[in-house]
Amino acid sequence: MAKRTQGRPAGLSRERIAAAAVDLVDRQGLESFGVRRLASELGVDPMSIYNHIKGKAALLDAVSEAVLTEVSAPATQWPDDWLDIARAMAHGYRDMAVRHPRIFPLLATRAQTSAVALAALERLTAAMRRATLADRAVADAPLVLFGFLNGYLLATLSTDPGGSDAPATPPAFDPARYPTLAALAPLQAGFGGAAEFERMLEAVLAGIAEGATGPPATR
Amino acid sequence: MAKRTQGRPAGLSRERIAAAAVDLVDRQGLESFGVRRLASELGVDPMSIYNHIKGKAALLDAVSEAVLTEVSAPATQWPDDWLDIARAMAHGYRDMAVRHPRIFPLLATRAQTSAVALAALERLTAAMRRATLADRAVADAPLVLFGFLNGYLLATLSTDPGGSDAPATPPAFDPARYPTLAALAPLQAGFGGAAEFERMLEAVLAGIAEGATGPPATR
DNA sequence: AGGCTACGATCTACACCGTAGGTATGCAGA
DNA sequence: TCTGCATACCTACGGTGTAGATCGTAGCCT
Structure with missing residues (x-):
């Protein structure tokens, strides 16, 4: 019926997700950060993120690891x-x-x-x-x-x-x-x-x- | 219809709420803490808390102030x-x-x-x-x-x-x-x-x- | 006593959240 | 071509914080 993009790869990866999350928290703050917001930022379904990172806690771990690596x-x-x-x-x-x-x-x-x-x-x-x-x-x-x-x-x-x-x-x-x-x-x-x-x-x-x-x- | 306790005072106050919140966070942790949990702990409707403290942020402020006073x-x-x-x-x-x-x-x-x-x-x-x-x-x-x-x-x-x-x-x-x-x-x-x-x-x-x-x- | 007002407790409802479970799609190897 | 498999999506559920309306009671003033 509607246009489906289900199988088509969206180029997601742990690194890309983490980078987008870092950017989003930098701009909007930790308070309002969430899986859904991040997904819409990436132009992707919320649940797609779970294929690469297993939950919100792990997502935050990835964020902190990403900025720590910068140092x-x-x-x-x-x-x-x-x-x-x-x-x-x-x-x-x-x-x-x-x-x-x-x-x-x-x-x-x-x-x-x-x-x-x-x-x-x-x-x-x-x-x-x-x-x-x-x-x-x-x-x-x-x-x-x-x-x-x-x-x-x-x-x-x-x-x-x-x-x-x-x-x-x-x-x-x-x-x-x-x-x-x-x-x-x-x-x-x-x-x-x-x-x-x-x-x-x-x-x-x-x-x-x-x-x-x-x-x-x-x- | 159902038993109403609406008008009857429940002995709520900023201090009593803060004390209960401190106790609850001590036992269950910050993660799971919430207005509804606290309310059920106090045997009270969630929204009743809002008559004394204006939101979750203020609630957390009250908690930290309470423990700081102990010091x-x-x-x-x-x-x-x-x-x-x-x-x-x-x-x-x-x-x-x-x-x-x-x-x-x-x-x-x-x-x-x-x-x-x-x-x-x-x-x-x-x-x-x-x-x-x-x-x-x-x-x-x-x-x-x-x-x-x-x-x-x-x-x-x-x-x-x-x-x-x-x-x-x-x-x-x-x-x-x-x-x-x-x-x-x-x-x-x-x-x-x-x-x-x-x-x-x-x-x-x-x-x-x-x-x-x-x-x-x-x- | 009767009535008015203010307050605190409750109820209802809404938008949003994290995520379990199931489904569809494309690709790699047989 | 057929089979698995990884990945993206969809649906749905129970939870959250809280705005707004409603109700019952206490305390005042006449």
Whole structure:
């Protein structure tokens, strides 16, 4: 009766689906994202997606994996010094988060066990060990570093709700109730900016380095 | 016709609803949480909830506000030293997160602008200023500290999916592909434990202190 | 006492969601 | 040519959040 396109290939693949999903979440946000929306974006029946990805959860996994892969371009030459490696990884990670602020909460929320993620950790910890740092500190470093990165980036990029594009304004404080915060407010001009990130990253790295070389936990 | 209970008060209130929602998310997880489930838990029509809270988003706000309020018991005596204040706040925060692992992602994801949250930041920054630390470092401290706390706790408490109660096992590594990670694995025995938290917290605090007193960002 | 008003609880209905199960189509190898 | 098989589609079901109308009760004012 009606025109049928059932058997004809539509060029779907896990990669193409994931790419379209990334694009759609970037534009419309996580809130409104769904299988049906994605399907109509691809000009395809919703259920067709299930032939390549087995459910919405797996779809979100594919999305986060796709953006995570962006972070380390395959041809990047990594430095030798572990601190420089950590800095490079942090910057790449932040750049990705800035490119995909609506997707980032996915990464921070879900446990990352993909090959790219593990490879990055391996690089970092191997370099730290080569520098003969204390094993304890080396083992702790990834959790401290990426804990901070995830939390900080979540806080500075949180313009989650669907529509408007607020330019990441810092919240304004009532000077009567919170005098110190109000007094410090001018210093938060570059909230979420690159310079701020730099300072905080260095603070965290200093903390890691201190624990790795200085007095071990003389609390 | 059927028994009507329409006019009779059901004892609903924002607080009672929030408390029930906290309890329900604790037990069943965020995934399956919904207005209808909550209503049936309260023995009430779904739409009745809307007379007190204006939508699902506001409901989740109420939930996160409720658990955030737990963190600082009203009668707590706060120390004078800013480091001790930071430690106390961090511990209280972690205790809350451990009590409500299914709820915590809400706190880490949404911007916290409630009165309790701001009051806590005011306490911390005021103490740091009293200690005549550099203003820059004082202004940065909350973001560094809570960035780390949110990210780290998200990572260690992530047993998100609805049903099973996995005891927060660290992931296992393939020794061939990731030799360093595998070698370090034994050190991750207490993954997510109190001792680990202590070490990492001290590392972050050391980083903050270093930036506040030592050489400022001689990068 | 009688009547009015405001409020909270309920009911109905709608658009939308994820996805299980079944069906049709084209292609590769026999 | 016939047979499998992968892939795309269709239908349908139970679930969701919530707008709008309706109903019963409590508390006031005269």
